[in-house]
Amino acid sequence: MRPAVEPPDRVRDLLARMTVEEKVAQLQSIWVGVDEGGGVAPHQHDMAVEPVDFDASIKHGIGQLTRAFGTRPVEPNLGARAVARSQRQIMEANRFGIPAMVHEECLTGLTAWQATIFPSPLCWGATFDPVLVEHMGAAIGQTMRTAGVHQGLAPVLDVVRDLRWGRVEETIGEDPFLVGLIGGAYVRGLESAGVVATLKHFAGYSSSRAGRNFGPVSIGPRELADVLLPPFEAALKDGARSVMNAYTDNDGVPAAADESLLTQRLRDEYGFDGTVVADYFAISFLQTLHGIAQTAADAAGLALRAGIDVELPTVNCYGEPLLAAIDAGTVDIGLIDRAVSRVLTQKWQLGLLDDDYSPEPDGPVDLDPAASRALALDLARQSIVLLQNDILPLSPGARLAVIGPRADERHAVMGCYSFPVHVGVHHPDVPLGVSAPTVVEALSNDYTVTYAQGCPVLGGDDAGIAEAVAAAEDADCCVVVLGDRTGMFGAGTSGEGCDVADLRLPGRQEELLEAVLGTGKPVVLVLLVGRPYEISRQADRLAAILCGFLPGEEGSTALADVLSGRVDPSGRLPVSFPRTGAGHPSTYLAPSLGRRTDVSSVDPTPLFPFGHGLGYTPVTWLDADCSPSWPTDGVCRLSVTLRNDHDRPATEVVQVYLHDPVAEVVRPVQQLIACSRVTLPPGGTTRVDFDLHADLTCYTGLSGRRQVDPGTVELRIGRSSVDMVSTLSLELTGPRRYVGFDRVLRPTQVAMPIA
Template sequence: MSESIETRLAALTTEEKADLVAGEAIWTTKSFPVAGIPAIGVTDGPNGARGGGLLGTGTATACIPAGAVLGATWDPELVERLGGLLGDEARAKGCRVLLAPTINLHRNPLGGRNFECYSEDPILSGLVAASFIRGVQSRGVATTPKHFAANDSEFERNTIDSQVDERTLRELYLVPFEYAVAEGGTWGVMSAYNRLNGIFCSENEWLLTQVLRDEWGFDGFVVSDWFAARSTAGSARAGLSLEMPGPGQWYNRGPIGEALAAGEMDEGHLDRIAGDVLRMLERTGALDGDEDCQPGQERELDRPEDRALVRQAAAAGTVLVANNGVLPLNPAMAGSLAVIGPNARKAQIMGGGSATVQGYRNVSLMEALGDEYGHLDVRYAQGCDIERSLVALSAPMLKGKLRLEYFNGHDWAGPVVHTKESASAEMVFFGEPGPGVNPEEFSVRASGVLVAEATGEHTLGLVQLGRCRILLDGETVLDATEGDYDQGDDFFGMGSELISAEVQLTAGRETPIVIEYSNRDSFMLCGVRVGLKSQVDRDLIAEAEAAAAAADVAVVVVGTNADWETEGRDRDSFDLPGDQPELIRRVAAANPNTVVVVNTGGACNLDWADQVAGVLVAGFGGQEMGHAVADVLFGQADPGGRMAMTVPARYEHNPAYLNYPGENGVVRYGEGLYIGHRWFDARAIEPAVPFGHGLSYATFEWSAPRVTGGGDAEMADPVIVEVDVVNNSDRAGSDVVQVYVEPPPSLLHRPVRELKGFAKVHLAPGERTTARIVLTRRAFAYYDPGDQTPQGLDSMSPIPAGESHKRTEPGWYVDPGSYTIWTARSSANLVHPAKVQLDELTI
C-alpha cells in the first residue's frame, strides 16, 4: 500500500471506511470531502460507455462492435485502440470506471450474453481482453473484467451453482481473467452473481483471495455485480472491495459495525478492502483534484476518427464463411441488387441488457448502400418477421425522433424541467432521469410522427413499469394508467404483460403520436416500451422471392434482435427465429447469386449454407455496421474475421448439450476441458464451421514454421514460432497464423490439440512479413490437482496398490516428450507441423 493511501486510510474513522466500500447511488461511489476523497462515476459497458442511463437510454455515445465481433478480429492491437476510444468516452460521461470487458466463455450456443463475450477459447479471450484493458486504462479509466467466474449463461443466473472441477477452472474459465491481471494489468475485477462450487462468487475466499490476489498478484479492487453481494463479514474476508449499487445493503457503517462488534471480521479486513477502493481512486486520478471527469457531467464526442475506427473494426470482425466467387461485388456494377431480410433495414448493432447504449448512429445496410452506391437499382423486401415480443417503435415507422418533455409530478403538468430526443419509443429509467427531474415522482410526454407502411389494421402495444397512455391524432387509443396488469418477462421480468389495442392506419400518412408516461406504481426501475405491428395480410416471403428473381444479386440479412439475445435470458433456439431459414432457401432458389449476411450475436444453425453463393457472419457490428458490411460486400475492405467459436452442424453436437442449462439450482460443467474445438477434435465430429475459420479476398502462402527453444530450458525461456507469410494476390488483405500445440502421451488426459498463440498480419499485394508467436512454458503445461486420497487409505485395501504414478502436489506440469506445434488456418485446417522436445518441468 502506497504512503499516500496509508495516510488517507489512517485519516478515516472506522465508520467512514465502512461507508467508503459501499456505493452512494446506482452509478456513483461516496465522497468524503474533509479527507479529500471525491465521489466517482462508473458506467457500463463492453461495447460503449453509457453514462448514467440504462438499457440504451442516456447520453449518446460510441457503440463499438460487440465482444464476439472483437474476438473474431483476432487483432489485439486493433482492440487496444478501441479500448482507448471507450476510455475517452467513459471520461466524457463523467466516469472513471468502465464495467467491462465481459470475458466469460462461449460454453453453449444458446448463452444469452455470448454476444458480449469474446470466444469459446480462453487464450483468444485472454489476449483480446488484455489489449482492451490496456487501451481503456491508458486513459486513466479502470476496467472490471467480468463476471468472475463461471457465469456462462443466464439461466437462474442470480443463484445457480456452477459446479466445475478445479482443473477445468484453471485451464479454461479462469484463464481470461488471469490474462486480464498478468497481461492487461487490470485495476479491477467484477465478481459474478452465481455460486461457484457451492459458494457465492462475491464471498468466495478461494477465488477472490487465494487465486486472484495470492497466486496472480492482483492488487486492485473487486466490485460486486449489481445487487450480487450476499453477506458482510464473509464478503469482506473473501476480498470483495466495493458493494454496488449504493446505498449498500451489506456494506456500510451499520452492517460492518455489527460484524466487527461480533468478531466476524476485524479491522484488518476492512482496511484491506477500503485500501483497494482508495488505490482505484488514486490510479484513476480522482485524488488529484481533476475536475474534468465528474459524475453527472456528460458530453458527446462523436469524433470522425472514432467512426472510422469502429467501421474498420466491424469489417475486421466480419467472417467470410463461404464464397463461390460471387464476392466481392464490383463497386461499379450497373445492375440491380435485392436487399432482403428483417435486419437489412434495421441493423442489430448490439445485444440487450446492460450492454445496451444509445449509439451516435445505427447504420443499416440499406442506409449504407443508399449513401455510397446510389447508382445501383436497390430493391428491398422484408421477407419475414422475427419479433419475439414487442419491439420498440423506431424508423422507418417513426419519422425522425421523439421529443421528450419531462415534468416533476405524475400528471404531465407544470413547467417542463428537462427535454431530450430519442430515436426509439423505449424509455427506461434507473436513477435520475435527467437534470432537474425528481426520480421519485416524474412524468414524460414523448411526441412524434408515425408513418405506416401498409393500409389497414395495426396492433399498437406497450409494456410498462409505471403508467402510460398513447394518443394518435389527439385521441387516446390505449390507456393503461389504471387497472392491474400481470407481469411479463421484459425488463428483467419486472415489466407488465403486453397491453395492446387495434388501430387503423393509412400507408404513407403522417399521424401525430403522443406517449404519456409516469413512474407512478413503479419501483426502482421504471419506463415503457411502445411498439406497432402491422396486421395487414402479406406474403412476405413471396415478395422477397419476386425481388430476388428480378435482381442480379440478392443479399439476405438475417439474424436476431435484443429480444432474442440479451442479458437476463438465454436464447430459445439454435435456429434463426421466425421463417428466416425458409426465406433463405426460397430466395436462393430464385437467384443463384444469393449472399447471406448473418447478423447474430452468437452461433446459429447454418444448415442452409450449402444452398447459397456466399455467407458472411457480421455479428453485432456496432454503429457503423452497415457501412462495414457494404465495404466487405464490394471489396472495399477485406473480410478480416476468423470464427471465434465453433458452429456445430446440429445443436445436439455442442459439448454442453447434456449439462445445459442446469436443474435444481445446479449446472454441472460435465464436459470438463472439452468445450469448443477441443470437443469436436476429441470426438471426431465435423462442425458446420470450425473454430478459427475465415476466408480472405487475398491469397497467402506460408513457409514451414521455424521453431527455437525447447529442451531443458528454464520456464523464462520461451519457444518461438516464426512463419514467413506472403500475399501472392493482387489484393490487400489480412491473414491469421494460428498455432496449436499437440501434446505427447501425458500422465493425465489432454485435448488432442489446443490453440496457444496467433498472429494477425496485414499485407499489400506482393508484400511479405514474418509472423512471430511466443509460447511460454504454460503453453505446454496442464494443471494437475493431484491425487487427494487421504494418506494411508490405499493400505486398507485388500488389493495391492502397486506402483503409483500419481502426483500429490497440485500445480502446472509439463510432461517430458515430443510436442507437435501446428501452424493452422483453423482448428480443422492444419498447415505445417513442427516438433519440439521438452523435458519435465513444474511451473
Template sequence: MTLTEKVGQVNQRMYGWHAYERTEGGHRLTEAFEAEVAAFGGMGALYGLQRADAWSGVGFGTGIEAADGAHVCDTVQRYVVEHSRLGIPVLLVEEMPHGHQALDGTVLPVNLAVGASWDPELYAEATEAAAAELRARGGHVALVSALDMLRDPRWGRAEECFGEDPYLAARLTEALVEGADRAGVAVVLKHFAGQGATAGGRNSAATELGARELHEIHLMAAQAGVRAGAAGVMAAYNEFDGLPCVANRPLLSGLLRERWGFEGIVMADGDAVDRLVRLTGDPVAAGALALDAGCDLSLWDACFPRLGEAVERGLVDERTLDTAVARVLTLKFRLGLFDRTGTPAAESSRRGPDPVELSERLARASITLLAHEGDVLPLSPAASRIAVLGPNADSVAQQIGDYTAPQRPGTGVTVLAGIRAAAGAAEVVYAPGCDLVGGDVSGVPEAVRLAASCDVAVLVLGGSSARSGDTVFDSNGAAIVTAGPPSGMTCGEGVDLADLSLPEGQSALWRAVAATGVPTVVVLVQGRPHALPTPPGAATAVLSAWYPGPWGGRAVADVLFGRAQPRGRLPVSVPRSAAQLPVFYNAKDHGYRGYVDQPATAAYPFGHGLSYTTVVHGPPRLSRDRVTADDPALTCRVTVRNTGRHPVRETVQLYVRRVSGSTSWPRIRELRGFAALDLPPGASAEAVFRVDAGTLASPGRDLEPVVEPGEVLLETGPSADRTQGSALRIDQPAGNSGPATPGRK
C-alpha cells in the same frame, strides 16, 4: 475514520440515475442522493450516474447528455466533498461494455465482434477512444465484460464474450486494460470467474466446473488483465465448488490476492451479496461473509450497508473492513481524485482518437466470410439491380447489441443504407420478407418476387438484443423471459435459447430466396453463432457481421463491394445444431468418433474465415526440434503465400498439441499465438513465432503452470481444423527429476 464512514467507503448501493433530476435549466441533485451522503458521512462509489437504457428508464428527455456530463459529475463530486467530515471524493463508476453506456456515447461492436477481429492493437485504440469519452465526461471507472468464455452459445450473454478460447481472450483483455489506462480510466473486469460455464447456457445458473477446467480455460484472461494493471475484478454470480464467487475466499483471497499478488479492488456483481442471505439466513451475516471472503465494494445490495452491525456483532473483524477501505482509497489516490475535485475544463475537452472512425474500422475487421461459392463476391459494379431482404437489413437498433444507450434519430448506417450508398448506379430494392422472430411467412412471396427480378440478393438475417420500454427486467437489469423472446429480443442478458436455429420465418425466407437461383449472399447480424441450414440453401456466400455497431452497415457494404477484404476469423465454433453441444475446438482429446446421426464436428471451426483470394500455408519450421523443460526457447516459422487475385490480411495461428507426457489428459489443441500478414496478390511472407515457457506451459498437478517433459506438436494454419504440425521433444532438465515452472510471461 468512524465505523460508519468506513462502511460508506465500501458501499455502492445507489443507482446513479436516482442521484439527479433533469430540470428546465439543467440538472439538480436529489434529496435521496443527499440523504445517502449524510447516512454514511460520504460515499464510496456511485454507479451509473450517466447510464441510459430501457432498464434505467433514462433517455434524452430525462438523462445527462454529453455536453452536461462533466458538469454534473463535478456537481456530484463537490457535494460529497463539501458535505462530509473527511471530504473524501467519490468514485464515479460507469458501464463501458462496448463504449460508454451513456447518451451520445460512441458505441463499438460487441465483444464477440472484437474477438472475430483477432486484432488487439486495433481494440486497444478503440478502447482508448471510448475510455477518453468516459473520462472527459467525469467518469473514473469502467465496468467491462472480458473474462467470460463462450463455452455454450445458447447463453444470452454470448455477445459479451471475446470467444471460446482463453488465449485469444487474454490478449484482448490486455489490450482493453492498456487502452483504457492510456485514457486515464481504471477498468473493473467482469466476471470472475467461470460464469461462461453455466449448465445448459442458462444465465446465472449453476456451474459444473472442476478446479482444472477453471484453471485451464477460465482464468487465463483474468490473470492477463491483472498483470496488465486492471484496477479491479467483479465477482460473478455463479458458484465454484459450492460457494458463490462473491463469498469464495479460496478464489478471491487465496488465488487472486495471495497467488497472483492482485492489489486492486473486488466488486460484487449487482445484488450478488443479497443472494448470500439464502446461505446465512441473515443479511448482516451475508455482508460479513462477502467481506471476509475478499469482496471490497458492493453493488446495489442491502447487506453491505449493514457491515457496521456485522463488526459490532463480531461477525467480521474491523481490520478486515479496514483492508477493504484501504483498497478503495488507494484506487481513488491512483486516479488522482484527491489532487482535485471535479473535471477540469482541459480534461473535459481533451482530444483523442476518433471513436466513430475506430468503431467502423473494428466492425470491418470483424466481418467473417464463412462460406463462398463461385465469384459473386465482391459484388460486381456492373450489377444493375440488387435486392436487399430480411428483418435485419434496415435497423440500427438490431446492429448494436445489449447494454446500449438510446441513439439519437439518424445515428448510424443500416446495412440497407450502406449498400445503397455503395451501389453506385445500381438500383437497390428492399423488402423485410419476414419478422425477426416467429413463423409468419406472409412477406416471403414479395421478397421472392424482388429477388427473382435482380442480379443478386443480399439476405440480412440473424438476431437482436434491442431492448425497449416493453421489456420486463429483473432487479439486476437482466431481461425476464416468460414465454418466448420479449419484444423481439433473441439475445442479451436473460435471453437464453435452447434452439440455436434461425427463427422459422427467417429460415423459410432463406430457403425461398435461394430456390430462385439468383446468386444469394447471406449476412448474419447476430450476437451468438446460430446453427445454419446444412447445406446453407443455395447461398453463394455467407458472412457473419456479429453486432457491428451503429456504423456497421457501412462496414458490411465495404466488404460486400470489395472496398475492404473480409479479414474476420471465428472466435467461436459454429455448431450444426444445439443437440451436438459442446463443440468448442479445445475439448479433451479422448478420440471420440462422433454421433451416428450427424457429425460431432462444428459446421465452421474456431479460427475459420475465408477471403476473396486463395492462400497457401507452408509447414511450420522449428529452429530446434528438441529442448529441455528449463530451456524451451525456440523459433517457429511458417511461410504463407497469396496465390489468388486479391490482397489479403491472413491470420496465421499457432497451436500446441500435447502428444505425450502430460500430467492431465491433454486437450486436442490449444491456441498459443497468432500473427497477421498483409499479402498482395502473388506475394509471400513469413510468420515468426517465439516459443518459450509461456507458450508450452500448462497447469500441473498443483495447478501451477509448468513445462512438462514429453512430446508436443507445434501446429500452424488458417484455422483450428486445418493445421500442419512439427514435432518437438521436451526433455527433462539434466540432473532434475521434475518439470520446469515458467516465469512471468
C-alpha cells in the same frame, strides 16, 4: 495516474482518523435516477431500489456513483457538469473532502447517449488484432475521462462454453489464449487513459448448466484453471486494477462468498492489490437467490470475508446491516479497514485525494468524435468473417433484393450493452444519438436495392414472406440479412438473460431463408448475430455467407465495403458454428473422446470451425520451421513464411496450435498458443517469427499444479483449427517444471517483409 504501491501516508492517515460510519461509506455506492432506467440489471425491481435521498446518502462520504450517464439519456455536456456538481456536494459533505469514483459500463464503448458504439467483443476476437483493440480501449478510456468517469465495467473475459448462453455476444471467444490476448489489449488501452478496467466475471460464469444465466456451475478444477482463469491472469498482468465477481455458484459456493477464489487465489497467489467490486446486487443475492445468508448482515459478512470491497450498484448490505454486524461483533473491523484501504488507495492512484483535485470538465464533451467513428469502422471491417463464397464480391450495378428482419434496422448492429439497446429502448421518444446506417442504406450507395422485411426476428406472417419472395424473383441477387434482436432479460434473442433452448435461427427466419432460396436466385446470407446458429440445412445452397457479430454503428458500412469488394474480408471465427444442435455444447478444445467417435451417434464436428475465415485474395504459405528441441525452461523459435501473389493487399491470420500426444491427464487434442494477423502488400513475402516459451505448454496435472512436461509435442500451423498447413514435431527436453502466476502467457513475435 500513479502506479500501484503500498498504501501511501495519505491513506494511512485517513484510516486512522475516520469513524466506522465514514469507513463503511467508502464501500458503498449510490444510483441516482435508477427508477427511470428500466430493467438494466438483474432483479433490479425486486431489490426495491428507490429514488435516492442524495444529501442523506453522502453525509459520511460515498465510495462510488453508479452510472451517471448510463441510466437514462443525458446530454453529454450537461451530464459532465452534473457529475462535477455531485462531486462538489460529496466533497463538501464529508469531513475529509473525499470525492466518489464514477463507474460506467463500457463493453461496446461508453454506455451513454451520443457515445460511439463500437463493435461487440466477439468482433474484437474475430479481428485477431490486439493492437487495434488496444487503440479502441484507449479511445473509450479517453472519452470516459473527459466525462468525469473513473472506472469501466469491462472487459468480459468469460470463455464461451455453451452457445445457448445469452451473454455469448459479450465474450471474446471460445479459446482462453485468444480471450486473454484480446482482453488484455483492451485493458492496456483503457488503463492507458487513466480509467480503471474491471475484469468480468470472476470466475466460472460462462460454464453454467445448459447455458442458463445464473445457472449452477459444476466444473472441475482443471477446467477452471486451464480454460477459465488464464484470460484473467493475462489481463491482470496487463494492468487491470479491478475485478468483478461472477453471479454463479461453483459446486455450491457462490463466487461472491468464495474466499478461496477472491482472496487466496486472486490476492495471495496472483498478487492482485486492486479492488474487487460486486456485480450488481450480488451480495444481496447471497441471501435472496443462493440461500447461504439468513440476513443482509450475514450476506455482508460473507462477501467482506471473501474479499468484495465495494457493493454495487447501491446500498443494500454494506449500509445499516453491515454497521449493525460490526456493532454486534459478527464482522471484524479489520475486514472493513482492509477494504477501505484498497478503495482509498485506488482513489489516491486516480488523483482523487489530491488537495488540488477538481471535478470540473476540462472542456466540451464529445462522446462520438470523428476519430472514434473511424476506429469503429476499421475494427468492424476487420471483424467481418467470410464463411463461404461462390459469388462475392457483388458485381457492380447488380439489382439486389435486400431481405430480412435485420436489413433495415439500426439496432441490428448493436449489442445488448450499447446505449440504444440497454437504455434507449426504455425511452422510445429519444433519438438514437449516433449515426448508424442500416444495411439497406449502406448498399443503396452502390446498388439498386429493393427491400422486403419478410418477417421480424420473432413472429411474422405468410404475407411478409410472400412479399420477400416477390422481391427476390425480380433481382439479380438476394442479400438476406438475418440475426438477433439484442435485449436484456428476455426482451431479445441475444443478450444478458436471453438464453435459448436450441440453436435454430429465431422465429420464422429459417423459413424465410428457405423461401428465398426456392426462387433459384443466388442468395448471400448476412448474419448479424450475438452467437453462432445452426445453418447447416441451407449452407450448401447459399452463394456466400458473411458473419458480422454485432459490428457497431459503422457495421453496415463495413458490410457494404466487404460485399462490394472495396475491403477484403479478413475476420476469423472466435467461436465455432455448430453443424447440428445435438452436437452442442462443444468447442474446439475437446479431447479425443469429445470429438466424433464410433462409440456415439452424435457428431459434434462444427460446420465452420474456430479460426475459420476466407478472403478474396488467398495467401500462399511457403514454409514453416523450428528447432528440433525445446528446453522445458526455454524458448522455441518458429518461423512461418507467406507470399501474396495478387495485385492487391492480402491478409492472413497465422494460427499456431499445440498438440500434446501424451500427458498426465486428458488434454484437448489441440489448443491455440500463438497467432499473428499479417497483411502482405501486392506481390510481397513476409516471414513471421514466434518465440514460444515452454510455459505455453503447461497444464494442470494430478498434483493440482500447472506443469511443463518433457516429451514429444507437435506444433500445428495453419489457417484455422482444422485447416493445417504444416505440422512440426519436436522434443521438450529437461526436467518437469511447475509454474505459477509468473509464467509466460504469450509468445513474442515479429512479422518481417523479405525480398
